[in-house]
Amino acid sequence: MSDERERFLIRYSRGFAPFIVARASGAWLQTEDGQHILDFTSGQICSTIGHNHPRIVEAVQQSLEEVIHLNSWMLSQPVLELAERLASLLPASLNKVILVNTGGEANEIGLRIAKMHTGRFEVVGLTRSWHGLQTGTASLNLAGGHSGYGPLMPGSLTLPAPYAYRCPIRHCKGTCDCSCLDAGFDLIDKQSVGSLCAVIAEPVLSAGGVIVPPPEYFQRLRQLCEEHEMLLILDEAQTGFGRLGTMFGCEKLGFKPQAISVAKALSSAYLPIAAVMIPELTYEALLVESKKLGAFGHGFTYGGHPVSAAVAVKAIEIYQRDRIIEKAARRAPLFQARLKALGEHPLIGEARGLGLIGGLELVADKTSKRSFDAQHGVGAAARFARSEA
Ligand SMILES: Cc1ncc(COP(=O)(O)O)c(C=O)c1O
Secondary structure, three states: OOOHHHHOOOOOOOOOOOOOEEEEEEOEEEEOOOOEEEOOOHHHHOOOOOEOOHHHHHHHHHHHHHOOOOOOOOOOHHHHHHHHHHHHHOOOOOOEEEEEOOHHHHHHHHHHHHHHHHOOOEEEEEOOOOOOOOHHHHOOOOOOOOOOOOOOOOOEEEEOOOOHHHOOOOOOOOOOOOHHHHHHHHHHHHHOOOOEEEEEEOOOEOOOOOEOOOOOHHHHHHHHHHHOOOEEEEEOOOOOOOOOOOOOHHHHHOOOOOEEEEOHHHHOOOOOOEEEEEOHHHHHHHHHHHHHHOOOOOOOOOOOOHHHHHHHHHHHHHHHHOOHHHHHHHHHHHHHHHHHHHOOOOOEEEEEEEOOEEEEEEEOOOOOOOEHHHHHOOOHHHHHHHHHO
């Protein structure tokens, strides 16, 4: 092992960054050896208002003086305030909130709610999606591999993603016409053991390569879910809180899901907090169901953590007072135009995105579309970029 820092740490990515961060401020990191680095990773795609924002630091300090941790069934004022704020920001139908810690956990709970609510268990995810690393969500994560981690959760089914650049059903030429959705549901009907429960989807498939579904995709998906009496859960971990130029991706897509999960930018990533929101009616049905089964079992050590909730309240206040969402919407056209211009580069097969999410698909050759990684090895792109710089 060449990296001395791994003596006691388990490595969970290809390698740790080749520096130790001493301070962070705004978009900048300062390393222990005095380098200043522009943090394009944005704290794992979520530091929407930059590192160490003074108003967030103040909110943390105040909260630390008031209450730090409680048993999760004891509520604090920031938790109540956050629940109310979230309910006021979302479509009126989604007014019941449960606060958890991470995006994966929120999605896991969304799936548990859907299972208890419908009494069924088959859940569907899109290829190229990423929903977290708990067993249920990981079984639906199709942006990464599954090999080596044992069996997937029974009842995990797959829909081909609307990935027009490499159409999964070899049908579309560059523009998705939703045939993959209809073909995918035909397969689901065939595979199902009669227990279809929910579909979980990202408004823009982000970690799996920034795949932007065509405008009619979610309307059609919602219709198919209704026909199959399935819930549609929207995972807004990446699209929530302004990244598409609207507070939530569902506004941009113009449709209302039956559940939404948010994470990451909920607290601008300062502290772990995530949430699932469902309609009052689903909640009432859940109460009936949970009495039959004993309980909707989801009390856990850090549920509705007071300090995280205080930070999330402050982050939302900053998004609103500083008009962060409007600014994102104003900047998006220029960002997308510049991004698309990069698509001319011989190693960029496609430049795609929506709002302030952008992705560049690297290829070894534009005509064959052979992927850059397949040709040069995973990680070669970063080495190439460093040598060009
Ligand atoms: C869309 C989406 N959902 C869920 C997750 C998982 O969130 P977490 O890492 O907080 O569990 C991620 C993480 O990148 C994500 O991009």
